Every structure is written in C-alpha cells, then in structure tokens.
Amino acid sequence: MFSPLDWNAKQAVGALLLGALVVWIVYNVQQAVYNVFFHPLARFPGPRAAAATKLWKAYIECIKQESFCHKLEKVHAQYGDVVRVGPDELHFANPQAYHDIYNSKNKWDKEWFLYHSFNEDRSSFGFVTYAEAKERKDVLSRTFSPKAIEQSQGLVIEKVDALCAAFERQAKANKPSDLFYAFRCMSMDVITYLCFGASVDAIEAPDFEAPIIEAMDASMPVFVRFKHAEWYKNMIMNCPPNISRIVSPQTAGLVDLQQILKKQIGNLTENPENLAHLPHQMTIYHRLLDKEAYRSNTVPSPGSLYEEAQALMFGGGDTTGNTLMLGTFHLLKQPETMAKLKAELKEAWPKLSDAPPELRELERLPYLNAVAKEALRMSSGVISGLLRVVPAGGAKICETFVPEGTIVSIGSTFVHFNPEIFPNPHEWRPERWLENPDLDDWLVTFSRGPRMCLGINLAWAELRLCFAYVFRKFDMKLEEPAPKELPFRETFLPYYYGQHAKAFMTPVAA
C-alpha cells in the first residue's frame, strides 16, 4: 500500500518531469520560430523543416536512410542554386561555388560536428583549424611530396605486383576477381606498408575477402549516425574490443586492426630505436616521431598518432580503391575505351619481359591519364559537402553575401555531373579530358585549397601504376550477368551497396 508521503513525492516528481518537458518544448518551438523567421539566413530558400531544426537532416539520413547528396539534387531542383539545408547551413549547386569556398586564400575552419564524428580530432584530417592542420601536414608532406612518392614507387609496385599475382591465381582457378574487394585490398596494403611499415597483406586473402576490407565497408553507414548522435558514437567507439566484437561482428576486423596499430604506436613511442626495425624509412612514424620537425619540439601523443594512422587508412583506402574499381568497370563496359588504353600501354611497354615503364613515363601517357581523370570524376572521392564555416565579416559565394558563422559547402558531384561543364555527365568518356585541357580546373575529387588531399601524389601513383600494370598484363571480361551500374549511398564517401562487379582475368602472353 502507498503511504500519503509516497503519493505526494510521486506527484511532485511527475509534475517536475512534466514541467521540464513543457520547458523543453517551448524552448524548441521558440528556437524553431526564430530560425525560420528571424535568423540571419531566414531570407534563403529551402524546406521549412530544414530551416527550423538540424533534426531535418538527421531524419533524412538516419530514419529515412536517404542518400543526402541525392536528396540535395531534389531540393536544388525545387528551390534553386542556393538552399538552406539546416538552421545555419547553406548548400550551393553552382560549380563556381567550389572555387569560391575551397581556394588557397580561404583558411576557413572545418565544421566541428561533422569532423568530430570521425573520432580523428587530433589528425591532419580531423583538426578543425587551418593552423593545427598546417603544422601536421608540413611534417607529413615529406612522406607524400611528389619527390618522396617517386622515390617510394618501388613500394607501391610491390603491392601492384602482388595484386597481379593474385589475379593470376584467380585465373588459374578459373574464378572471377571481385573488383570492389581486389582494388581496396591493394590500396589498403599500400597504405599500411608505405605509411606504417606493417602491411596487412589483404591481397593474400582468399577471393580478396579480407576481414579488414569487409569491416571498413560495414562501418561506413555507421558513421552517418555518429554525425547526428555523439552519445551513440561514444558508446560504440569506447566499447572494450571484446564486447565490440560481440555487439558488432561485422566491424570486428576493424577492431583487430586498431589493436595492431595501437600496439605498434605504443612500441615505437616507448622505444623510438625500433624505427630502425621497420622494413623501410618512408613510414609516417619516421617523420612524426622526429622532434625537430616541429616548431614546438614536441612529438604528438600516442593517441594523436593513432588518429593520424586511422585518418590515412580511411582517407586513402576506400577512395583509391573506389576510383580503380569504377574506372575498370567502365573500361570493361566500353571495350573500345579499353582497347585504346591497352594500345597505348603496349606501345609504352612493348614486351612484358622488358623493364616496366617508370612512374615518370606513365605520367606522360595521355590516354592513361585521361582514364584516371574520368575515373576520378565519376567516383568523385568524398561525395558529401566538405563543410566549412564562413569567418568573421562574412563572405561572397557565387555573388551571394553569406553571413559569418554560416556552414557552407558544395558536394563534388555537383561539379562533376554538371552537364554544362561535362556534357552527358553520366557517360564514361575519357576523351573529354584530351579534347579540353581546361576541364582540369573542374576536377575537384581531391578538393582544393589549404585542406585539399594530403595523399594526392600517392593516389595518382597508385592509379597510374595500377591501371597500367593490370591492363597491360591482363585481358579482362566482366562476369555475366554484370551489374548495369554501381549504385551508391552517401556516407561521406560513397557506399556501394549493390552487386559487386567481377571480372575474369586472362594473363596476356607477352
């Protein structure tokens, strides 16, 4: 039986909760009214719900599970070139906005919520301010400069050769090779070998189904939720490894790799003399653990080193793998383009028994480079808008004044699939790059400005070497029924959710 005291206490708690709920509702309603009618961005068109609350974007991405870049196409069609997609956020559709936002003069901050969601706050990618990122990128640029990459091309070639050997094994077993997995295995092996001196040898996994590659892929949609719910991110990321393996078996390979990297970093920071035991001198740790490389004379903490390693793995693995996969898929779908590429490669490398062309020679092959550019355009790298915050004083973007503090972006697909710049943009046509060299201005896959890709030279080396070696050494045919297209959903990077393209690889005789 309840005593009258219990009853009164319960009533008081109930009233308190109800009161708190009413205050919360009133606060949010008045905030929404302010956002829609009185906010400095109130004059910009867009869905009312987007102007009112950030929950609109969360609803689209997490509940409706719509690809945000595809949703943006619809809202731009309805509201025009500049659309308000959040209470303090604008998205642009006019390609000129790309050059207005991401250029070398603009040292604008990255937007905290998006970049914080990757759990890499203390890395060249995750630092929100230009100054912090610059210090780190200056240190790392010696590993990724054109000269350094040219000098380490042998390390990349080792992995491209391993990929070709694995393709031959598949051919001998009369099995097709999964293009999605195979190229990702190659790019992941390149990064872990070149950057960390500890290759995960994903290429050697049977049928290229390496647990780390499957785990990285499975983790992509999870990152979308992290962006909107920090508590959810903290719960997953701070889970002890053993529990995480049970709760989320599909990402177990990632947890394993995290443990290997953390152990390696712990070992190197405690015993820097162990750097000498790594298989080569080009690792990021040779740079990052060198005190003298920093103005502050202090090396980053083990946590920061780990976040850097993770950023490089995600930044350079899927992006390069996707570009190679997509380019190969289109070359096989349009054999006349493949024939042109093969003819050019045969001329540059007449006999397979001869020494292969060096990276410098590959840089001069017009069709090979046009193929790589078309693959970069159609894969588009990071397809989400790279959110930047307009600094004090505001800025002009596409002749439109944007007040300070506004979050702005334009996704790369709005440039790469603009029919005025790239006629018939969904058509695979490497020739367009040869016909019009000015198009290079509109290739923004690596972004532009001070926060553009740090690994661009490595990525270009991988693309040139991989396309050249694979298409010179193999005749290839898609396994039928082949997918008609490769649909994707935006999860910062594109998440290819459809049937994988597979190809039968036949080694050419000479």
Ligand code: HEM
């Ligand atoms: C085809 C391959 C690649 C593409 C399309 C690509 C694309 C991009 C893009 C669009 C950005 C800007 C991201 C942002 O503003 O938030 C970026 C940044 C970055 N990329 Fe790449 N990337 C590729 C390969 C690589 C490789 C191989 C590495 C290194 C192993 C790498 C490391 C980085 C890093 C560290 C950043 C952060 C730079 C900063 O924030 O200042 N990327 N990349």
